[in-house]
Amino acid sequence: IASFHFQRLTTDNGQQHYTQTPNTTIYDQPTASKYLIKKMKRSNITTSLASSLLTFLLLLLPLLKSVSAVTDERPNFQIFQSRAKHHFTRAGEKVEGEEELRKVILGWYAIPGAEEYQICHQCVGRIDESTGRINEPEDGVAQAGRIQTVSIHFQCGGHPCLVLPAAPLGFNHFHLRYKKGGEWSLWSTVRNYNVGEIGPMEHQEL
Secondary structure, three states: OOOEEEEEEEOOOOOEEEEEEEOOOOOOHHHHHHHHHHHHHHHHHHHHHHHHHHHHHHHHHHHHHHHHHHHHOOOOOOEEEEEEEOOEOOOOOEOOOOOOEEEEEEEEOOOOOOOEEEEEEOOEOOEOOOOOOEOOOOOOOOOOOEEEEEOOOOEEOOEEEEEEEEEEOEEEEEEEEEEEOOEEOOOOOOEEEEEOOOEEOOEOOO
16 A cells, blocks of 8 residues: 655745655555465466467367378279260260270269369379379470369269260379368379270279
8 A cells, every 4th residue: 555754844924734745655464465366366367378278279289280181191092983985976976086085984982071183184104103292394394194173063973073075095094182171182093994995994003
């Protein structure tokens, strides 16, 4: 509590009056105890906030790991449908100039949590089979293959699929990756299909 010192002064006409000047602020024991308790409460609040923040970060860490980990995963590219057809016009005639090409339908089992897919067609050499990463292109050398984005809503038999209207005869190679949490996974290992006869195709190890 604050204490005050009163000083008596006498003016020229003999009148007296008093002035009040504050002394140094002091605290009695009850007030000092209240001050310490208040300070301790503030300290406890700060400690509690720090503890809550640490707990939140620890809970968030597994989620961050799960998001970033997708970039280190190679998807399980399980194909349930692979079929070659002639490419016909709506009138039922073969497309002129594409008699030696085939319409290929490739369907795979959906990957949980996938937001989007990409298929890299004929990307052998462009994708490192041991790591699932894109090889850096040499200066002036075009990268092999073509990457096509596939919406999760484009489906065949309830699962995502890709339709290639004009695939070349012979071996066609496919890699897949998916997006999850805004991040792309690594590329899958290659799937090889020998496009030729009309009908189902079987994956072949090369």
